[in-house]
Amino acid sequence: MNKDCKKVQEALLDLAYSDPDAPNGGISAAGVAEHVKDCPKCRDYADTLLAIASLLPTSQGEVSSSGDGHQAATDFATGGVHPDWARLDETIEQGIRTRVARERRNIALFALTATGILTAVWVPLLAWSTQAFLGVQAVGFLGIALFYLPIHVLRERKGDAS
Numbered sequence: 001m002n003k004d005c006k007k008v009q010e011a012l013l014d015l016a017y018s019d020p021d022a023p024n025g026g027i028s029a030a031g032v033a034e035h036v037k038d039c040p041k042c043r044d045y046a047d048t049l050l051a052i053a054s055l056l057p058t059s060q061g062e063v064s065s066s067g068d069g070h071q072a073a074t075d076f077a078t079g080g081v082h083p084d085w086a087r088l089d090e091t092i093e094q095g096i097r098t099r100v101a102r103e104r105r106n107i108a109l110f111a112l113t114a115t116g117i118l119t120a121v122w123v124p125l126l127a128w129s130t131q132a133f134l135g136v137q138a139v140g141f142l143g144i145a146l147f148y149l150p151i152h153v154l155r156e157r158k159g160d161a162s
Helices: 003-017 029-038 040-055 085-128 130-158
Strands: none
Touching (some): 003 029, 029 040
16 A cells, blocks of 8 residues: 555545544545545545444434435544444455455455356367367457456456556
């Protein structure tokens, strides 16, 4: 995590749980909003904070939100709640790491299954005819490329290029 992300995440915590007029580490609310718009990791962090804040009661005993169903950064400050910042930050980061690990595990399971299926087809074909094997292999790689192209394009548009 770079220094800008760390500053933004600290500012998000300050906006969520303390006085919104308090100094927030030298970064303005507009700077936080701009960074969150461009950084998927900080956007996930802000979404997680909003989810946590929606579960905590406000000083009136109800969840505060704006009319469009989304909560503004200054709207979800909870009165009288003082979380353990280190544990909260660690919990959020652990949750994000767990989600990424699950996604990677799912991709690995897909790749392992695909490898097993291809091996079950290719080994007998290779034993039968090397030329046929090379032809099927070329067609298979073309099919895989055509299958992953839309996924790659969608991930690029979403900003998850990794």
